[in-house]
Amino acid sequence: MARAVKKSSKKTPSGKGVKTSGAAVQTRIDQEARGVYERIQRRQKPQMKLPIRSLSNVRYRPTPGYFQLKGKNKIRTLTVGTVKTFAQTLKMLAMSKVLIGQGKHSTKREAYYQAYNWGEAAFAAQEESDTVMDDVEAMLGVNREKLHFRADEHGGEVAGELIVIDRDRRTRERIEIDCTRFGSGAYSVPTIVEDLQFRTKAKFILAVETKGMFERLVEEDFFGEWHCILVSMGGVPSRACRRFIRRLADERNIPVYVFTDGDPYGYFNIYRTLKVGSGNAAHLNEYFCVPQARFLGVTPDDIVKYELPTHPLKDVDIKRANDAMRNDPFIQHYKKWQSAIKKMLTMGVRVEQQALAKHGLEFVAKTYLPDKLKDKSAFLP
């Protein structure tokens, strides 16, 4: 316990204006519980206030640079109908407080099974406990990871000019992880990155869609030549991966360039999610978006310039692109993205990042990326 308090009292810098130590989260939990307790003491019905989580309650502005809640809330009052959820929410808050005190983390699934001992407040299925966890997260306005809950997901892989600073589980000794020293392998990002620290002189972070391209760039010694940090997102980046890039970029003030396939999935599901977040998790974008991200490629223009092999757009691609043009506040804000998407739709084709291999395996590292990095102002916003 003493150890955990010591740990959480250490200043852990995180996203701008988001310095929430373990002790501060415990205090927030105490406040919520006290609010409920005091209303009961005053013989009033206890209640909890939660933000409404949907695209209709979201706005986009270039500053701060992510989807934000407009501020609509719902109030959950204790009634016969809500008594079980109410109890579960309070128990979940208590579980989080204990975890923070112990310096331990629980997966969402472990939380569900731990709740087997809650008697009548036990969950019927994990979906129920996940929903209550989302509520707690939104209610406290801190991300789940700070409540010491984590998902069972990949955090991405890292190689390049970066030292990650962590602690040994047993000795609490400081550990320095040198991401240039993994040969053909990589550093696997843990699901909780809140307490990691960083040392680096890297000039930029290059976040790539596929592990295949990541290993290509490692094999070509791209990070050694360009003094950068490579991150493999493995498709749509997980929360851990997005949070890792965000904290690293914020704290060391490093630009972030994104390199995906040239298709709606790469543009919206990967890049847009990384940069500004998503609608249904708007209460979290503050922590998980990377507003400083810029889109390097592959762009529709690249297809022409580099004579790249393409595939026809699928119906789902066309639908996704049209939806984004009509409904996505981020795309609507940027003329350059609208032009790029119109061009893609006119050409009727998509392109994979590995299509660059048509010109030889080393082409991406020796020609394409160096070309691009010469004129960063041409990156899409």
Add this chain to the structure above:
Amino acid sequence: MARAVKKSSKKTPSGKGVKTSGAAVQTRIDQEARGVYERIQRRQKPQMKLPIRSLSNVRYRPTPGYFQLKGKNKIRTLTVGTVKTFAQTLKMLAMSKVLIGQGKHSTKREAYYQAYNWGEAAFAAQEESDTVMDDVEAMLGVNREKLHFRADEHGGEVAGELIVIDRDRRTRERIEIDCTRFGSGAYSVPTIVEDLQFRTKAKFILAVETKGMFERLVEEDFFGEWHCILVSMGGVPSRACRRFIRRLADERNIPVYVFTDGDPYGYFNIYRTLKVGSGNAAHLNEYFCVPQARFLGVTPDDIVKYELPTHPLKDVDIKRANDAMRNDPFIQHYKKWQSAIKKMLTMGVRVEQQALAKHGLEFVAKTYLPDKLKDKSAFLP
């Protein structure tokens, strides 16, 4: 070139009886090409011999311990109908020889795009080039990785008492990667593990199904207390992950214990695939299976003993279990597996590894696994 030859002439120990250096693979490629060339010189139709890849051409014996081809072959002769595939196969062999010479690796997708420059022999889709690659692999009797082709897949994550020895891409300097020094993170296994070497005094390898459980065991300092190596397979283990465990277990003579959910997916898709391989890739099981693997849990008996929360078997679970009882040579060979599966079907339930959290987060590391490790003879074969 000189560097690559030097590298490949270095003895790289691998699976038993499977010592195939880069130079040896190049020689095999030359032999195949010469066979074709000489038949043409003799004015005969050139041909290639390929093993038939299906369950009907497979047998299981406890020694060597993996599904083996029974030896049926098909002959592909050059005709008007096969001319394109024939040319593609020869070009693919040539690409592999160049890659080995350069010390580079190509993803399957990059290989497809590189073949854009083959004129009439270019592939219409990646499925075509993948099939030709499978043919080349089966024909030469070496795994794709030794031909310097790789998939775009996860290799699994590792933490524990292991030093992985690799080389720096730029300097070729020897790199030692200490897998006890990753804090809350892990070592991410690359897709090609053929040239890795290992140093360890670990008592066993514990291969776990989920990253969530892996992080639980890291957080509980399980590997420090039990002097073992933890591997997160992330579901069904990829080829890279299986090959990594196999090479490590063979070379350092370490037992392998497997810890998955207690359901047909965990028993067959994960454990059985890891241990003996699969039917449709029987020509590769020699390299990718881990015959020394034993199944630690979660077993149907554990559900009763530890009073674990369960879920009803789904229809797909029941079908998979019945299919295995009827058709799987591995299950048919082991009475203990048949009893376990019958017990599961009678109980009608499955169990997740994280269900152990019902007894507290640390239960798995402090009680369940230590209990199990006291009596390894009770592990399922």
